[in-house]
Amino acid sequence: MPKKVLIVDDAVFMRNMIRDIFTSGGFQVVGEAANGLEAVEKFRELRPDLTTMDIVMPFKSGIEATREIVKVDPRAVVIMCSALGQEALVMEAIEAGASDFIVKPFKSEDVIAVVKKVLGEG
Amino acid sequence: MNWDLSKYLALFVSESREHLDALSAGLVRLEKAGGGGEVPAEVVDELFRHVHSLKGMAAAMQLEGIALLAHRAEDVVGVVRALGTAPSAEVVDLLLAVTDALSEMVKEAGAGGAPVAPEPLAERLSAASSRLRGSTPTATAAAPPPAAPAPAGPDPEAIPAGKTRRLRVDVEVVEGSPVPAVRGFLVLKRLEGAGRVVTASPGAAELRAGQMPGRKLTVEVETDQPVAEVERTLAQIADLGRVQVLEVAEPAPHRPPPPAAPPRPEGPGEAPRTVRVRAEMLDEFLDVSGELLLATARLRELGRAMPEAGRRAHEEGLDRLQAIAKDLHGRVMSARMTPLTGLSDRLPRAARDLARRTGKQVDVVVTGSEIEVDRALLDEISDPVLHLLRNAVDHGIETAAQRIAAGKRPTGRIEVSARRERDRVILEVSDDGRGMDPESLRRSAVARGAIGAEAAAALPDAEALLLACLPGVSTAGQVTDVSGRGVGMDAVKRSVESLSGTLAIESRRGEGTRFTMRLPLTVAMQPVLLVRVGLEVVAIPVSKVHGASQAHVEALDRAGGAPQLAFGGGHVPVHDLGVLLGTGPAADGRRRSIVITDSEAGRVGLAVDQLLGQEEAVLKPLHGPLSLVPGLSAVTVLGNGRPVFVIDVPALVAA
Numbered sequence: 001m002p003k004k005v006l007i008v009d010d011a012v013f014m015r016n017m018i019r020d021i022f023t024s025g026g027f028q029v030v031g032e033a034a035n036g037l038e039a040v041e042k043f044r045e046l047r048p049d050l051t052t053m054d055i056v057m058p059f060k061s062g063i064e065a066t067r068e069i070v071k072v073d074p075r076a077v078v079i080m081c082s083a084l085g086q087e088a089l090v091m092e093a094i095e096a097g098a099s100d101f102i103v104k105p106f107k108s109e110d111v112i113a114v115v116k117k118v119l120g121e122g
Numbered sequence: 123m124n125w126d127l128s129k130y131l132a133l134f135v136s137e138s139r140e141h142l143d144a145l146s147a148g149l150v151r152l153e154k155a156g157g158g159g160e161v162p163a164e165v166v167d168e169l170f171r172h173v174h175s176l177k178g179m180a181a182a183m184q185l186e187g188i189a190l191l192a193h194r195a196e197d198v199v200g201v202v203r204a205l206g207t208a209p210s211a212e213v214v215d216l217l218l219a220v221t222d223a224l225s226e227m228v229k230e231a232g233a234g235g236a237p238v239a240p241e242p243l244a245e246r247l248s249a250a251s252s253r254l255r256g257s258t259p260t261a262t263a264a265a266p267p268p269a270a271p272a273p274a275g276p277d278p279e280a281i282p283a284g285k286t287r288r289l290r291v292d293v294e295v296v297e298g299s300p301v302p303a304v305r306g307f308l309v310l311k312r313l314e315g316a317g318r319v320v321t322a323s324p325g326a327a328e329l330r331a332g333q334m335p336g337r338k339l340t341v342e343v344e345t346d347q348p349v350a351e352v353e354r355t356l357a358q359i360a361d362l363g364r365v366q367v368l369e370v371a372e373p374a375p376h377r378p379p380p381p382a383a384p385p386r387p388e389g390p391g392e393a394p395r396t397v398r399v400r401a402e403m404l405d406e407f408l409d410v411s412g413e414l415l416l417a418t419a420r421l422r423e424l425g426r427a428m429p430e431a432g433r434r435a436h437e438e439g440l441d442r443l444q445a446i447a448k449d450l451h452g453r454v455m456s457a458r459m460t461p462l463t464g465l466s467d468r469l470p471r472a473a474r475d476l477a478r479r480t481g482k483q484v485d486v487v488v489t490g491s492e493i494e495v496d497r498a499l500l501d502e503i504s505d506p507v508l509h510l511l512r513n514a515v516d517h518g519i520e521t522a523a524q525r526i527a528a529g530k531r532p533t534g535r536i537e538v539s540a541r542r543e544r545d546r547v548i549l550e551v552s553d554d555g556r557g558m559d560p561e562s563l564r565r566s567a568v569a570r571g572a573i574g575a576e577a578a579a580a581l582p583d584a585e586a587l588l589l590a591c592l593p594g595v596s597t598a599g600q601v602t603d604v605s606g607r608g609v610g611m612d613a614v615k616r617s618v619e620s621l622s623g624t625l626a627i628e629s630r631r632g633e634g635t636r637f638t639m640r641l642p643l644t645v646a647m648q649p650v651l652l653v654r655v656g657l658e659v660v661a662i663p664v665s666k667v668h669g670a671s672q673a674h675v676e677a678l679d680r681a682g683g684a685p686q687l688a689f690g691g692g693h694v695p696v697h698d699l700g701v702l703l704g705t706g707p708a709a710d711g712r713r714r715s716i717v718i719t720d721s722e723a724g725r726v727g728l729a730v731d732q733l734l735g736q737e738e739a740v741l742k743p744l745h746g747p748l749s750l751v752p753g754l755s756a757v758t759v760l761g762n763g764r765p766v767f768v769i770d771v772p773a774l775v776a777a
Contacts, residue, residue, distance in 0.1 A: 091307050091330060100308065100360055103300035114360035 002028040003119060006048040008039040008065065009081065010057045017106070018052055018081070025112040036060025040068045043076070050115060051078045053098070055089050063093045070097030077118055081106075128234075133398055134183050135232035140464070141172040141179075142228065145221050146471040148172065153474070154485075155208035166203040173199055176224065188227050191239040194247035195220050201254040213250055218471075219243065288320065288344050289352055292366040295337040299361035303334040309362070310341060312355050317345025342370065401497055404458045411451040412740035416759045418444045451740075459494035459643075462540050465504050466491035469511055469538055476515045483522050483533040484515055490540035495547050495643055502621055503549065503641065506614040510551040510637050511536065513611070518555030518635055528632060530554065547643055552636035558629040560586035567592055573723070585724075587627040591615035592722070619720075619772060620755060622648055622665040648741055650758065650768060652734035653717060655699045656708070661739060661758060661768045668718040668725060675713045675729045687727045689718050696727035702753070702774050721775040728771070741768060 005027045009015045019029045031046045033039040037059045043051060051069065055062040066078045080093045080101040090101050100118045102111050148169045155161045173196045180188035195217060202209050220243055227237035293309050295302040307329040310322055320342040324333055345352065349367050356365050418440060425436045466488045477484040495503075519525075519534030526532055536553045564578040567589040578586070593612040618625045623641035642648065642665070650661035651670075671687060675696060678685035686693040696716055698707055713729035720726075739758035748754065753774035754767045 087301050087304050087332060088330070090301070090304050094304075094308050094311050099358070101304065117360040118358050120354075120358055 002026055003049040004028050004030040004046065006031045006033065006039070006042055006046055006051040008033045008036070008042075008051060008057070008062065009054040010034050011054075014054070014081075018111075021106065021108040021111050022115075024108065025115075027115075036062060036065035039065040040072070043069045044072060047073070049077065050119065051076065052081050052102075053078050053093070054081050055086055055093065063089065063096050066093055066098050067096040079115060079118065131183070131232060131234075132400060134179055134185075135228055137398070138176055138179060138188075138228045139225070141176045142221055142225050143464070143467040145169060145172045145176075146218065147467040149214055149218050149221065150470040150474050152202075152208055153211065153214045159208045161202075161206065161208040163203075163206070166199065170196065170199045170203055183231070185227075185231050185236065187237045187239040188224060188231065191220060191224060191227070191244055191247070194244050194251070195224075197251040198247055198254065201251050205254065209254065213254070216243075216246055216250055220247065286317075286344050286346050288342060288370050289317075289349060290366075290368045290370045291339075291341045291343060291352065291356070292364070292368075293339050293341075293356065293362050294364040295334070295339075296361050296363035297337070299337070301332075302337040302361075303329045303332045305359070305361055306334045306337075306339040308359055309339055309356065312359065313341050313343045313352070316347050316352055316355060317343045319343050404454065404497065407454045408451075408458065409742070411447065411454045412742070414447045415444070415451055415740060418447050419760070455496070458497045460497045460500050461494050462491045462500065464500055465507060466538065466540075468504075468508070472508055473511055473515055473536060476512055477519075480516060481521060482515065482519050484519055484536060485533055486511070486536050486538065488538045493540045493542055493547060495641070499547075499621060499641060499643070502617060503639070506617045506639070507538070507549060507551065509611075509614050511538065514551060514553040514555065514635070518553040518557075520556050524556075542643070543640075547641050549639040549641065550636055552634060554634040557631040557633055558587055558590065558627070558635050559631060560589075560629075563587065563589040584626070584628065587629055588615075588625070590627065591625070616772075619666075620770065622663045624665075648739060649736055650739045651717065651736055652760075652766065653699070653715070653728075653730040654732040654734055655703065655713070655730045656705050658700075658703060658705055659734065659760075659764070659766050660699075660703070661737075661766050662717060662719060662728075662771065663768065664736060666719045666771060668720070670718065670733055671716045671727070672714065673716055675716065687716055687718070689725070689727070694718055694725045694727045696729050697775060699728045699730050702728070703769075719771045721772045723775075726771070726775055739766075739768070 005022050007015050007018050007022075007029060009018065009032075015032050015034075019032070022029050027050075030048055031042045033042045035057045039051070039053065039062075040060070053062040053066055057065075062080065066080070069076050069078060074097075076097075077099045078093075078097065080090055080098045081104065082090045082101050083104045090098075093101070100114055102114050148165055151165050152161060152169070155165075173192055177189050177192035177196055180186075180192055198209075198213065198217065202213070223240055223243055227239070230237040291309075291313060293306075295305045299305060303324075306324070307326065310319065310326060310329065313319055322339070322341045324335070324339065328334070329339075343352075347355075349369060352367050353365065356362060356367070422437075422440050422444075425433060425440065428436060469488055470486045473484050473486045514536045515534075519536070520528065520530075522532035525534065534553060534555055536551065539550045539552075541548050560581075560583040564581065564586050567573045568575050568578050570592070572592045573581075573589065578589075581589075591611045591614065593610065615625050618639050618641065621641055623639055626638045626640075627635065628638070629635040649664040651664050651667050652659055652661050669689065671689065673687060675685055675698070678687055678696060679693075680686070684695040684697070687696050698713060700713075701707055708729075708731065713731055715730050715733050716727040717730060717733070718725055718727050737758075737760070741756040741758055744751075744754060744757055748757075753770055755770035755773075756768040757765055758768060759765050
């Protein structure tokens with residue numbers, strides 16, 4: 001059974017791109033969220049195997065959302081989607097419970113490699 | 123196996139083989155220590171490391187059969203390590219059998235199979251480890267690990283659950299991974315989740331500041347998790363190239379680590395960084411860099427026809443290009459250099475097996491295995507060296523009883539040594555056995571019609587020993603399953619000579635024999651002497667040439683049939699190279715130069731029309747039908763684009 005993915009990003013373009021990467025990598029994208037608030041709600045509802053999390057988003061940041069998601073399920077796998085120059089934020093997210101991170105620009109095989117590794121499949 | 127992993131298969135097979143060879147060599151050393159004897163910690167540590175690596179690699183390749191068998195073997199070695207004494211001969215035998223089985227399984231995996239662990243062996247391993255554990259009930263838990271932070275200590279799995287251990291974790295973030303310090307931070311946080319971090323280098327503050335020299339991180343953590351659990355945690359972090367988790371000294375909660383001790387800036391993490399490439403890729407590089415040299419020479423040739431005005435600048439440019447091409451070629455050559463360990467690790471095991479079968483006692487001492495030679499050379503000399511070793515065990519070394527009667531130690535000694543002399547590598551295989559008898563070799567060679575009785579009698583002893591290399595002479599009346607492996611002394615000599623090397627034999631009756639092979643460090647580039655005969659130009663390896671003479675062939679003494687040239691205090695028979703090559707004798711019946719070179723039956727002269735000079739030639743092997751033509755060994759391309767064959771004089775003269 002394909003692993004379920006929740007994509008969190010405030011940019012539609014980014015969500016589409018990430019969705020393509022996961023779909024072609026054999027994952028099932030079960031939901032999308034455009035901000036941290038929505039992300040936590042969708043997580044409770046969908047219980048995905050994996051959540052990709054943008055860091056800087058309106059209403060609630062990805063770091064805050066990660067902290068809450070891990071509180072809901074300590075085994076939750078959250079991968080931070082970051083860009084160069086966000087190192088400090090990524091470290092903050094790691095302390096908040098993120099499992100790993102990817103750095104833009106994304107290469108689809110790199111993303112899949114990181115994700116599989118984190119899921120213990122790589 | 124899924125297709126994703128298949129691209130790693132070749133690498134897995136070659137790396138596994140290295141581990142298995144080293145495992146064999148280590149086990150033979152262990153055996154020497156004798157059951158119950160004290161065993162050097164580093165020998166067992168090495169064994170453990172090899173079998174552990176193999177297990178990990180096989181698991182990564184999803185080759186469960188290999189991983190399982192290696193895991194069981196690791197258990198046994200782990201207990202042996204904790205006990206600190208050499209195991210019985212049965213245990214070593216079992217581990218050697220397992221090594222053989224693993225070799226077969228790796229081979230099968232290499233052919234695309236999914237090998238299954240032989241159940242009886244796996245069971246015997248389990249039984250052996252519980253038996254060993256049982257023999258000293260406290261050993262596994264109580265054996266203090268030797269000097270920290272060596273990869274030592276009791277089998278991690280054998281420690282009672284709940285006990286705290288100190289682990290040293292070394293990780294390296296792969297090159298090209300973005301923001302390595304953040305990844306290091308992630309590792310540190312994961313380890314904090316697993317236990318109490320005692321030291322970390324770099325620490326969290328440095329990582330936050332983006333500092334992670336060499337993309338390396340070393341953390342010591344006290345945890346109740348077993349090594350495997352921590353390894354699993356780290357395995358879920360992406361972009362980690364090297365991960366090593368080792369149990370170090372017992373945790374000492376009341377004694378903080380000495381503040382002065384730097385967090386091990388030296389250590390395994392500082393080993394030179396290497397990548398593995400397919401050996402064929404290096405061959406291709408060598409080919410291309412050789413072509414580059416040839417193309418440069420071709421340009422130079424063309425430049426000679428240029429008008430004076432532009433020629434100077436052209437020449438200068440070419441000089442630079444040639445220097446670069448030569449440099450590149452040299453670097454590719456050095457990248458192909460491989461230590462002899464690849465061969466020498468196999469020797470003790472081969473000798474041991476044969477000694478057992480023949481009921482003899484033999485020690486094998488290998489020196490100089492760190493010497494590096496061209497990879498192609500290593501491939502070519504492996505069989506000859508193994509053959510010489512087997513010969514030494516089978517024919518050289520006497521039985522213990524015979525040795526005692528002769529006033530020798532009951533255990534024979536075979537030394538295999540390698541050393542460098544300038545651009546040559548000297549390989550010697552010597553034994554302290556019964557020695558060879560030049561007289562019986564003379565008789566045998568004469569009886570076989572390989573040489574005339576007079577010629578045989580005239581041979582000095584040193585050369586008479588080489589008669590053993592004539593087909594059928596050495597093995598007469600002593601064919602055993604050992605020497606019957608298809609590689610005789612004649613094949614050994616042929617191999618050595620095809621590499622432009624020489625083989626010498628020294629022997630004293632009752633004292634022993636020494637085989638000395640002098641080989642070039644590389645086989646791909648060799649100086650050759652270019653000669654013209656009629657319209658043909660051919661190359662002769664300079665290493666085979668003893669000299670040249672300007673004598674006219676028709677003026678030579680023909681008393682014995684073939685013309686004889688006085689050379690070096692004796693006479694050598696002279697052959698017309700044109701006749702040997704099948705292009706016919708000289709048009710005017712004259713050749714003006716004679717090259718003195720080696721053949722199977724001693725030195726010969728080759729009559730040619732002209733000596734064109736010496737060149738460093740990039741030798742390319744012959745393929746297809748050309749490789750079947752006797753007398754041709756390789757081809758090279760001259761600066762003017764003309765291909766030239768390198769001749770194999772012994773084969774040519776013998777044909």
